[in-house]
Amino acid sequence: MDMLEKKIYFIGGKGGVGKSTTSAALALLLAQKRKKILLVSTDPAHNTGDLFHRNFSGGKIESATENLDVLEIDSEQESRNYINGVKGNLKGLVKATMLEEVNRQIDMAASSPGAEEAALFDKITSLILRNTQTMMLLFLTQHRPDIQSGS
Numbered sequence: 001m002d003m004l005e006k007k008i009y010f011i012g013g014k015g016g017v018g019k020s021t022t023s024a025a026l027a028l029l030l031a032q033k034r035k036k037i038l039l040v041s042t043d044p045a046h047n048t049g050d051l052f053h054r055n056f057s058g059g060k061i062e063s064a065t066e067n068l069d070v071l072e073i074d075s076e077q078e079s080r081n082y083i084n085g086v087k088g089n090l091k092g093l094v095k096a097t098m099l100e101e102v103n104r105q106i107d108m109a110a111s112s113p114g115a116e117e118a119a120l121f122d123k124i125t126s127l128i129l130r131n132t133q134t135m136m137l138l139f140l141t142q143h144r145p146d147i148q149s150g151s
């Protein structure tokens with residue numbers, strides 16, 4: 001499918017406004033209209049499984065109903081995967097004697113503010129690019145005033 005034909009919905013807002021309910025209902029409605037949907041939760045306190053009476057906690061894309069897949073992203077795990085990927089890429093590029101220090105610097109960067117969000121962004125980008133059959137992706141986002149205000 002052409003990237004330009006994909007529709008991506010971001011469902012956001014502050015606590016308790018109805019993000020989970022709206023995204024699950026919208027995903028279900030669109031799936032019933034025979035659109036192929038991937039519902040992605042980026043909320044650290046996932047509850048998509050509760051809404052579908054299922055357990056989606058494995059970090060893998062699961063089928064919820066016909067035309068509707070669900071993924072609950074574990075951002076801490078994604079962050080670890082991302083950092084391990086960076087370390088793996090650098091392993092062949094730096095001298096063995098420098099590797100320990102390079103890894104130490106990467107670990108320091110990994111614990112800095114925004115690192116988890118960068119990993120999450122990387123995961124979301126790869127989901128958009130890889131899910132060629134998916135017509136729509138719904139991202140259930142958690143309100144992060146600390147990031148959105150830039151503080």
Ligand SMILES: Nc1ncnc2c1ncn2[C@@H]1O[C@H](COP(=O)(O)OP(=O)(O)OP(=O)(O)O)[C@@H](O)[C@H]1O
Pocket residue numbers: 013014015016017018019020021022043
């Ligand atoms: N359109 C609506 N009309 C009335 N009540 C609603 C509506 N949408 C959601 N609710 C109710 O509001 C409450 C909060 O909804 P929901 O859990 O979807 O919000 P949320 O934004 O995902 O919350 P959180 O920030 O805690 O993740 C729930 O009890 C839900 O049943």
Ligand SMILES: [Mg+2]
Pocket residue numbers: 019020021043047
């Ligand atoms: Mg919610």
